[in-house]
Amino acid sequence: MGMRVLVTGAAGFIGYHAAEALLARGDEVVGLDNVNDYYDVTLKEARLARLARHNRFRFERVDLVDRPAMDRVFREHRPERVVHLAAQAGVRYAATNPHAYVDSNLTGFVNILEGCRHNGVGHLVYASSSSVYGANTTMPFSIHQSVDHPVSLYAATKKANELMAHAYAHLYRMPVTGLRFFTVYGPWGRPDMSMFLFVSRILKGETIDVFNHGRHTRDFTYIDDIVEGVVRTLDRVAVPDPSWSGAMPDPGTSNAPYRLYNIGNNQPVELMHVIATIEKVLGRTADKRFLPMQPGDVEKTYADIDALAADVGFRPSTPIEVGIERFVEWYRAYYGPV
Numbered sequence: 001m002g003m004r005v006l007v008t009g010a011a012g013f014i015g016y017h018a019a020e021a022l023l024a025r026g027d028e029v030v031g032l033d034n035v036n037d038y039y040d041v042t043l044k045e046a047r048l049a050r051l052a053r054h055n056r057f058r059f060e061r062v063d064l065v066d067r068p069a070m071d072r073v074f075r076e077h078r079p080e081r082v083v084h085l086a087a088q089a090g091v092r093y094a095a096t097n098p099h100a101y102v103d104s105n106l107t108g109f110v111n112i113l114e115g116c117r118h119n120g121v122g123h124l125v126y127a128s129s130s131s132v133y134g135a136n137t138t139m140p141f142s143i144h145q146s147v148d149h150p151v152s153l154y155a156a157t158k159k160a161n162e163l164m165a166h167a168y169a170h171l172y173r174m175p176v177t178g179l180r181f182f183t184v185y186g187p188w189g190r191p192d193m194s195m196f197l198f199v200s201r202i203l204k205g206e207t208i209d210v211f212n213h214g215r216h217t218r219d220f221t222y223i224d225d226i227v228e229g230v231v232r233t234l235d236r237v238a239v240p241d242p243s244w245s246g247a248m249p250d251p252g253t254s255n256a257p258y259r260l261y262n263i264g265n266n267q268p269v270e271l272m273h274v275i276a277t278i279e280k281v282l283g284r285t286a287d288k289r290f291l292p293m294q295p296g297d298v299e300k301t302y303a304d305i306d307a308l309a310a311d312v313g314f315r316p317s318t319p320i321e322v323g324i325e326r327f328v329e330w331y332r333a334y335y336g337p338v
Contacts (some may be wrong), residue, residue, distance in 0.1 A: 002022075002025065002026035002027035002028060002056075003027050003028070003080045003081055004027070004028045004029075004030065004077065004078065004079050004080050004081075005022050005027050005028070005029055005030070005079055005080065005081050005082070005083060005234070006029075006030045006032060006073070006074075006077065006079035006081075006082045006083070007019045007022065007029055007030070007031050007032070007082075007083045007085065008032045008033070008064065008082070008083070008084045008085055008086035008112065009032075009033055009084075009085035009086030009087065009127075010029070010031025010032060010033050010047075010048070010051065010059065010085075011031070011033035011035050011044035011045070011047055011048050012033065012044070012047075012085060012086065012089075012190075013184070013188060013189050013190045013223070014085050014127065014181070014184060014223065014226060014227070014230075015031070015033070015083075015085040015086065016047035016048075016050070016051065016188055017186075017188065017223050017224075017226075017227045018083055018085060018227050018230050018231070019031050019051055019057070020050070020051065020227075021227045021228075021230075021231055022083075022231065023051070023054045023056055023057060025231075026056075027056070028056045028057075028058075029051075029054075029056060029057050029058070030058045030059075030060060030073070030077045030079060031048070031051060031057060031058070031059045031060070032059075032060045032062050032064075032073060032086065033048075033059075033060075033061065033062075033086060034061065034062060034063040034064070034086075035048075035061060038088070038089070038090075038093070038192075039190060039191045039192050040191055043188070043191065046334075047188055058077070060073050060077075063108075064086055064104055064107070064108025064109075064111055064112065065103050065104065065107045065108050065111070067111055070111040070112075070115055071115065073115070074115035074116075074118070074119040074121075075119065078119060078120075079119070079121060080121065080122050081121060081122055081123045081124070081125070081234055082112065082115075082116055082121050082123075082124045082125070082126075083125050083126075083230060083234060084109070084112050084124060084125070084126035084127065085126075085127045086104070086108065087104055087105050087108075087127060087157075087158075088100045088101045088103070088104040088105055088154075088157075089154070089190070089192075090154065090192060091131065091152045091154050091155070091294075091296045091297065092294060092295075092296060093154075093192075094152060094153035094154050094296070095295070095296070098153055101153055101154060101157050102157070105154075105157035105158070105160070105161065106157055106160060106161075106164075109126070109160075109161050109164060110164065112124070112126070113164060113165070113168045113174075116168075116174060117168060117172050117174055121174070122175065122237060123175045123176075123177070123234060123237045123238065124165070124174065124175070124176045124177070125176075125177045125178075125179065125230060125233055125234045126161060126165060126176065126177075126178055126179070127178075127179055127181060128158045128159075128161060128162055128178040128179060128180045128181070128260070129154070129155065129158040129180055129181055130180050130181060130182040130183070130219070130262070130264065130301045130303065131150070131152060131154060131155035131158060131298075132147045132150060132155050132158050132159045132162070132180060133145070133147055133180075133298070133301070134147060134149045134150040134151045134152075134155055134298070135149035135150075135151055135298075136149070139300065139302045140266070140302040140303055140304040141180075141262065141301065141302060141303055141304060142252070142262075142304040142306075143180070143251065143252030143260045143261065143262060143304070143307055144250055144251060144252045145251065146251055147159055147251070151296055151297075151298065152296035152297075153296075154296075155296075161178065162178050162260065165178055165258065166254060166256060166258050169238070169254065169256035169257050169258035170254070170256040170258070173256070173257060174257070175237045175238040175239070175257040175258075176238060176257070176258050176259075177233050177234075177236075177238045177258075177259045177260070177261065178259070178260045178261075179229065179230065179233060179260075179261055179262075179263050180260065180261065180262045180263065180264075180303075181221065181226060181263055181264075182218070182219040182220075182221045182262065182263065182264030182265065182301055182303045183218040183219055183220045183221060183264075183301060184221050184222075184223055184226050185220055185221070185222065185223065185323060185324075185327060186222050186223030186224065186323060186326065186327055186330075187223065187326060187327055187329075187330030187331075188223075188330065189223070189327065194271075194274075195220075195274070195278075195324070195327060196331075198274075198275060198278050198286065199278055199282065199327065199328060199331050200331075201286075202278065202279070202282055202284050202286045203282065203284070203331075205287075206287070207286075207287045207288070207289050208275070208286050208287070208288055208289065209289050209291055210271065210272075210275070210288050210289065210290050210291065211291050211292070211293055211294050211297065212271070212291075212292065212293040212297070212299060213290045213291070213292070214270070214271045214272040214275070214288075214290065215270070215271070215272075215299065216270070216271040216293075216297075216299060216300070217268040217269060217270045217271070217299070217300045217301070217302070218268060218269060218271065218274075218300075218301050219264040219265050219266065219267065219268050219269075219301045219302050219303045220265060220269055220274065220320050220323070221263060221264050221265045221303075221316055221318075222265070222316070222318035222322075222323040222326075224318065225263070225265065225316030225317065225318050226263055226316070228314055228316075229261070229263040229308060229312070229314060229316065230263075232312040232313070232314050233259075233261060233308075233311075233312055235312075236311060236312050237257070238257045238258055238259040239257050240254065240255050240256055240257055240258075241253035241254060241255065252307060259311070260307075261305075261307055261308045261311070261312075262303040262304060262305050262307070262308060263303070263305070263308060263316060264301070264302070264303025264305060264316065265303070265316045265317070265318065265320075266302075266303055266304075266305050266315065266316065267319075267320075268300060268301065268302045269320050273320070274320065274324070275288070277320060277321055277324050278324055278328070281324055281325050281328045282328060
């Protein structure tokens with residue numbers, strides 16, 4: 001018999017794939033999502049329909065900020081472990097909708113922490129983000145670096161999640177693991193992300209916006225690699241680091257049952273190479289509009305994954321060329337030929 005796992009954000013990109021992977025190995029999954037309209041609800045419903053084919057899947061249409069509803073979900077389902085992937089995503093959306101980030105990413109996260117605390121959850125794994133590295137420029141980004149200079153509200157909420165999780169780990173000895181995801185892409189992806197936007201607009205003959213004149217580099221990480229990292233860290237319950245010292249505090253570990261990991265491909269790729277690869281796979285040339293960098297964005301991301309490899313024995317490795325081909329194959333199958 002597998003575990004009973006609560007997966008929040010189950011209608012979302014990463015949440016859907018994580019739930020599929022857990023169900024495939026025999027776990028029972030309680031999926032939770034408010035199915036909001038931040039992007040195409042039809043896509044979210046299609047993901048849920050695929051999960052609903054599993055007889056070990058149960059779904060709760062609940063908002064994280066609804067405290068009574070969240071209390072009920074934990075009380076009724078009694079999950080053994082929790083994978084918390086629900087959040088208000090996106091860097092630029094925060095400029096016009098800051099309260100959405102506070103509600104979902106802060107208030108909602110407190111409800112998750114309280115649910116885990118009061119219902120005997122054995123391990124909470126939650127999504128952080130590479131955006132927490134903010135103004136850092138030392139590459140590759142390491143969990144052992146300080147991350148005190150976020151450059152977007154979204155990043156600030158994710159950093160706050162890490163601090164809140166540590167407080168609960170310290171106070172209640174509750175095992176928690178935070179995962180800093182790096183530029184996730186792949187089948188069933190989010191329509192507001194660059195990979196999806198490029199493919200969609202190129203196929204429609206529309207102009208694509210290329211910010212920072214294409215000089216961005218990103219540690220693009222294929223969804224299957226992200227999910228492998230999620231499942232492996234879920235199985236490795238966080239424990240205190242006996243070598244941790246308050247005299248020289250390591251941000252990546254703790255004397256509480258608390259851990260952080262980067263999950264990235266460890267191979268940064270320039271945006272222009274991504275576009276060229278998409279053009280090659282599609283057999284079409286993009287009409288490009290070159291623009292300056294957007295507020296809240298960073299020029300480069302690059303993940304140090306040594307801690308992930310050492311602790312769970314896994315390194316993401318899907319080449320960008322392979323990942324793009326798989327994404328385009330899914331896009332054409334889902335939306336039809338263009």
